[in-house]
Structure formats: C-alpha cells, structure tokens
Amino acid sequence: MKDILQKYGLNTLTKKILLDLYKSMLKIRMFEEKIVELYPEQEMKCPVHLCIGQEAIAAGVCQHLHKGDYVFSNHRGHGHCLAKGTKMRPLMAEFYGKATGCSGGKGGSMHIIDVENGILGTSAIVGGGIPMGVGAALASSLKGEDSVTAIFFGDGAFDEGAFYESFNFATLKRLPVVFVCENNFYATNSHQSARQSGCRIFESAASFDARGHCVDGNDALAVYKAAQDAVQLARKGVGPSLIEAKTYRWKGHVGPDEDWTKGCRPKEELDYWKEQCPVKRFTELLMDKGALTSAEVEDLKLAITAEIIDAVEFARKSAYPETSALLADVYREANK
Amino acid sequence: MPWTKIYASRTEFEKALKDSPGLRGITYKEAIREATAQLLSADKSVFVIGEGVDDSGGVFGTTKGLQEEFGKDRVMDSPLAENGITGVCVGAAAAGMKPILVHMRTDFLPISLDQIVNHAAKWHYMFGGLLNIPLVIRSIIGRGWGSAAQHSQSLQAMFMNIPGLRVIMPATPYDAKGLLIAAVKDGNPVIMIEHRWLYDHMGHVPEEMYEVPLGKAAVRKTGKDVSIIAVSHMVHEAVQSAEALQEEGIDAEVIDLRTLKPLDTGTIVESVRKTGRLIVADTGWKECGAGAEVMAKVAEAGITLKAPLVRINLPEAPTPASPVLEKAYYPGKDDIIEAAKKTTGHGKR
Ligand SMILES: Cc1ncc(C[n+]2csc(CCOP(=O)(O)OP(=O)(O)O)c2C)c(N)n1
Ligand SMILES: [Mg+2]
Numbered sequence A: 001m002k003d004i005l006q007k008y009g010l011n012t013l014t015k016k017i018l019l020d021l022y023k024s025m026l027k028i029r030m031f032e033e034k035i036v037e038l039y040p041e042q043e044m045k046c047p048v049h050l051c052i053g054q055e056a057i058a059a060g061v062c063q064h065l066h067k068g069d070y071v072f073s074n075h076r077g078h079g080h081c082l083a084k085g086t087k088m089r090p091l092m093a094e095f096y097g098k099a100t101g102c103s104g105g106k107g108g109s110m111h112i113i114d115v116e117n118g119i120l121g122t123s124a125i126v127g128g129g130i131p132m133g134v135g136a137a138l139a140s141s142l143k144g145e146d147s148v149t150a151i152f153f154g155d156g157a158f159d160e161g162a163f164y165e166s167f168n169f170a171t172l173k174r175l176p177v178v179f180v181c182e183n184n185f186y187a188t189n190s191h192q193s194a195r196q197s198g199c200r201i202f203e204s205a206a207s208f209d210a211r212g213h214c215v216d217g218n219d220a221l222a223v224y225k226a227a228q229d230a231v232q233l234a235r236k237g238v239g240p241s242l243i244e245a246k247t248y249r250w251k252g253h254v255g256p257d258e259d260w261t262k263g264c265r266p267k268e269e270l271d272y273w274k275e276q277c278p279v280k281r282f283t284e285l286l287m288d289k290g291a292l293t294s295a296e297v298e299d300l301k302l303a304i305t306a307e308i309i310d311a312v313e314f315a316r317k318s319a320y321p322e323t324s325a326l327l328a329d330v331y332r333e334a335n336k
Numbered sequence B: 001m002p003w004t005k006i007y008a009s010r011t012e013f014e015k016a017l018k019d020s021p022g023l024r025g026i027t028y029k030e031a032i033r034e035a036t037a038q039l040l041s042a043d044k045s046v047f048v049i050g051e052g053v054d055d056s057g058g059v060f061g062t063t064k065g066l067q068e069e070f071g072k073d074r075v076m077d078s079p080l081a082e083n084g085i086t087g088v089c090v091g092a093a094a095a096g097m098k099p100i101l102v103h104m105r106t107d108f109l110p111i112s113l114d115q116i117v118n119h120a121a122k123w124h125y126m127f128g129g130l131l132n133i134p135l136v137i138r139s140i141i142g143r144g145w146g147s148a149a150q151h152s153q154s155l156q157a158m159f160m161n162i163p164g165l166r167v168i169m170p171a172t173p174y175d176a177k178g179l180l181i182a183a184v185k186d187g188n189p190v191i192m193i194e195h196r197w198l199y200d201h202m203g204h205v206p207e208e209m210y211e212v213p214l215g216k217a218a219v220r221k222t223g224k225d226v227s228i229i230a231v232s233h234m235v236h237e238a239v240q241s242a243e244a245l246q247e248e249g250i251d252a253e254v255i256d257l258r259t260l261k262p263l264d265t266g267t268i269v270e271s272v273r274k275t276g277r278l279i280v281a282d283t284g285w286k287e288c289g290a291g292a293e294v295m296a297k298v299a300e301a302g303i304t305l306k307a308p309l310v311r312i313n314l315p316e317a318p319t320p321a322s323p324v325l326e327k328a329y330y331p332g333k334d335d336i337i338e339a340a341k342k343t344t345g346h347g348k349r
Helices: A002-008 A015-041 A055-062 A078-084 A088-095 A129-142 A161-172 A201-208 A220-236 A267-275 A278-288 A294-317 A323-327 B010-019 B028-042 B066-070 B082-094 B106-120 B156-160 B173-186 B233-247 B265-275 B290-300 B323-329 B333-348
Strands: A070-072 A149-154 A177-183 A211-216 A241-246 B025-027 B046-050 B075-077 B098-102 B136-141 B166-168 B190-195 B202-204 B218-221 B226-230 B252-256 B259-261 B278-285 B310-314
Touching (some): A002 A220, A015 A055, A015 A078, A015 A088, A015 A294, A055 A078, A055 A149, A055 A177, A055 A220, A055 A278, A070 A078, A078 A088, A129 A149, A129 A177, A161 A201, A201 A241, A220 A241, A220 A278, B010 B025, B010 B202, B028 B046, B028 B066, B028 B098, B046 B082, B066 B075, B098 B173, B106 B136, B156 B190, B156 B259, B156 B290, B173 B202, B218 B233, B265 B290, B278 B290, B278 B333
Parallel strands (some): A211 A241, B046 B075, B046 B098, B278 B310
Antiparallel strands (some): B025 B202, B218 B252
C-alpha cells in the first residue's frame, strides 16, 4: 500500500483512515441501494435524487472535516450528509415523511438538515446553497473560529450566477471554504457541453486568484488528497479552493431507475462509468495491496446493513406529523 | 360554446367527443405545444428557450419534438442561469425578437425577479414608450409527491403587483393555446403560469391559430346564488363543487379569471352584483393574493355583499413534504362547497 500512497502524496495515511474512507463510501452506496429497493413500495412519497456512482467525493472530502465544520449540500445530498456524520434514522424518517425525520417531515429528501453535524439545511434550488455556504464561512471567520465550510454543488450549479458572485466574495475575503463541484456532466438531461463552452470548471478559479484543481472523482484517494490540501489551506486562512471532481451518476436525475431507457443518455456511457465504479475501484485497490480482506468487507457490510435496516424500521414505525404541525414554525416564536 | 365547457373526467369528455365528431380534443400540454409550434411557424422572431426544452420529455410534453422541427436556433436549451437568461430574453425582445422563456417550476422565477421586475416590466414606460418587450415567460406550478416548499409555489400575486406585467393562468386546453398565442402577440412581458395537474386535462381545441383575449374572464357556469371566482386548477374544483351544489339547490356561478393582470373587473362585478355572494378560490396564498384584489374590485364598485366573502387559499405556510401534511395543505372542492353553503345559509337567515 505504501507505494500507492506515496504516489498520491499520502505517505502518512493510516490504515484506520483508509478504512474509514472505505466505510464511508460503502455506507453511502448501500444506503442509496436500499432506497432503490424500497422506493417502488411508494411509501417514500417524495422525489429522491440518488448519488450512486459519486460516493468517493462526499467521502473523500468529509473525511477531513471536523464535527463543527459546515457542509452545504444540494438536492442530491444523502451522501454528503452521511459522510459528514448524519445518522441514518432521521434521514430515512424524513424520506418517509415522518415527524421523527430530520426536518420533522416538512422537507423530504431534498431538504436535509443536521445542525449538530454542521449541516444548516439543504436547498433544492440549484446554486442556492453556494452563497449560504460562503455566509457560514463568513460567520466562522467573524467569530474567530477555525471551522471550514465545504460546499457541494453540481456542474449545473456552475452555470448559475450565484456561484460567481459567491466565489468572488469568498476569495476576496479569503474565507475558509472548499468549493466542491461534482461534475457528473449532466444537469437533468442536459449535457455540460450544451451549457458551457469551456467545460473546464476548475480553471475559473485562477481568475479569482484561488486554487483550482481537477480530480478523478471516482478515485477515492485522489479526492481525499485534493480535499486534504484544500481543507488545510482553508483552515490556515489562505482562502478558498475549487475542486472539480469528475464523476457520473448511475441513476436517472430523480428516482431509482436508470434513464438510458428513456433516451436521456447513451447506455454505453453508463456502462463505461460503471466500470469506473468508485467503490469497486477502491475495494480492489485495498484488497490487492492487502490493506483489506474479504472478511473485513463482509463485517463492514453486515454492520452497515444492520444500521440501514434499523433506520428503515424506525422510519416505518414512526408517526406522521400531526396536522397541527401544518401551521407551526412558519415563524420563530418570540423569546423562544 | 364547446370551448368554455369543462369536463370533470376524461370519460365524460370522450363521450362528448363522440356526440360532436366535428370537434377535436387534445390535452392541455398538447395545446401548449401546438400553440408554440404554430407561433414558431408563423413568426420568424419567435424563439423558445429554457432549461430542458430539448429534453426527451420536452417540459412535460409542451416542447416535445419542437427542436427537431424548428432547429437548435429557434428552440434552445439553456444553461441553469435564470436571471441571466431572463435578461438575455429581455434584451432580445428589445431588439425585435419574441422569446418564449420556459421554466419547469414557478419556484425558479424568483431568481429572475430582477430582470422581470426592474427591466422587462419597466422598459416601455421608462423610455417613454420607445421600445416594448414582447416576452412570454411560461412556468409551471408543481404539486404533490413531496414536492415541498421550493417546488410547488403559486407566485402569481407577486407579479400582479407590478405595473407593466401581464399575468395569465389558463385552466383549459382551449385557453392554454389561445392565451399563449395572444400573449406572444401582445407585445408586453407576460407571465404565464400553468398547473402541472392540468396537463393531461382534455378539451376541445381548434386546429387553427386563434387568440383568447388577455384580460377577459370566462363564465364557466351561470348561477344566481353565489359567485365562485376561481383560478387555474381551482377552476376545476369550482366547477365540480358547483355541480354538487346544484343538487342541493344552490345555484352557483363559476367564473374562471384566466387573466389575473389585468383583472376582468366587468365580469366580476356583474356576477357579484347579481348574486351578492362571493367566494374566491385561488391556487396561491391568501394575504395580498388574487382573492384580495378581486374583493377590492367588488368593494370599489360599491357592491354590498349579502354574506361575508370567503377566500379559499393555501394555508399561510410553505408547502410541507410529508403526505399527511400535504393532504391537509391543499384545499379542494369540499372546501368550496362548504363555503358556498355557509355564505348562502348566511343570506337566508
Ligand atoms: C434554480 C433552479 N433551476 C432549475 C432547477 C431544476 N433542477 C433541479 S436539479 C437540476 C440539475 C442540477 O444539475 P447539477 O447541478 O449538475 O446537479 P446534479 O443533479 O447533476 O447532481 C435542475 C435543472 C432547480 N431546482 N433550481
Ligand atoms: Mg450534474
């Protein structure tokens, strides 16, 4: 394993961190696959945007974040939250529309929150989380805290004016932000090349005097390394970085099915990217190098499965919100 | 008039089609697509732009196949840049084009408010009428399946407040086609708000191009006891409630506003003067909403109601995701029926 780690510039990486990273990816994959399995039951009555195929990015970035660091996510946010430490129960219950969900059943799968773990709420307006993330970083900087904010957004959000305005402000104020663009080449069914002429997202950082870096988003160690550098710079007060992580989403834009059947994308493209499966690649690498055994993988899977089953049961058994909740929380009550 | 009749179900409509084989029936979404295709054919300055207009689904079918038919220059996909692209359309309109800008959700319009409110709405006035902005912005209200707070809003009232804009909300396939054509020809910025739940609704639609005049409401059912003034999807709820009320001896008049700005004050006032009772059923929120404006017009006309006005709106809260809360959130025909009984009962006492 040493030779490989050296190649990535990760000489000092411990086995524990490697396994944590692996576990984090596997957890996201298995969680999303459970949704694929259960969604046809029509008990999760909300749109779900799955991140199968993109797990290495959330896992690789969040490995570097502390509990008090912030994460801003988007509509495709299950993985970001799990990687940041959000428990499965409140997520699953939210998808089932239950009162025990992270948002009390009011948000659904697009609107996840986990304040304790630094997730201050998730917007489903494309680009909506980017300025808010910069705002959280501004707050930690004004308060003199050393927390870092990671903002996840898609190649589609890179089209939005909100990105440029926020990125400019973050660089101007040298705020502790890591902008993570998950470039899966599509915004719904619209290819990046139909929306951007350059298709070199990371290069835009240069004109803002910020660091831009492009990585293979399906290579867990590459993401891990890029994020390590970016988080360190942010924490030291050097300023923001922009990581463009190239990846691919396996499922349709929304829902549990593949979308090539509907003519949205060529099947060959999906097949190619399935070969590039981030979980498979990392598993093979670790096993090849003797850093992981099949027995360890099985143990991990058992533990994760147990957690997922528990979360689903919890969600199913939980009560729906009372209808009196309908008008509650529109405003914060005075002196609360 | 076959065009103004609203059918409660597809089977009912198909029966009607058999009875009058000369009339054609298509869905609301097909009507929008047909109007767009005819506009593109008839006028070289018309073009369509929006996120996913060239997508295989074609914005729920409303733009399906148009790019193949008219080419990439006239039907173009857009980057995810709502404010910027709106401004691009405003500029193109100032320079002689007639853009139709399409948004999958009404919720994305707030991003483009600057270009709509500060630019499109003002340009004609601010420059002494030298230039006009013939821009139609289509957007769709989502509902159900946990769409939640950011994918289900009915924001018509926001736009009703802005001089220089027009706001249309067709409830039938006939109006969807005729209003869209009239909007493109109108020469002013027009906000067209559609409702996802109307897309598969069938109605009679003539094949040729025709216009439904902006600013004209439609009386869907005449009646003498109470005026139910409705908007978009709520028109269908109102028609159904009026049928149920008839069986109980309450003769309700149903008015479909169709255009919210400018409001058809004449039709509203005439109806309420006759019935003396008023219910407004809107898809949006109550405070400063369409219903408030309808009531203001009635009050300004000096009409004294026989019973207090009832407004049927969304509760004053964002849309919740949970199915139980969603169910409690949306008013429907039962609320209208109850309101009608209350207002008419009140009158008799
Ligand atoms: C402002 C805005 N415009 C459009 C949409 C509709 N929409 C939701 S997700 C999405 C695609 C986003 O693409 P990207 O940012 O690349 O994220 P991905 O879905 O690929 O993860 C679009 C167009 C939206 N939610 N908000
Ligand atoms: Mg994308």
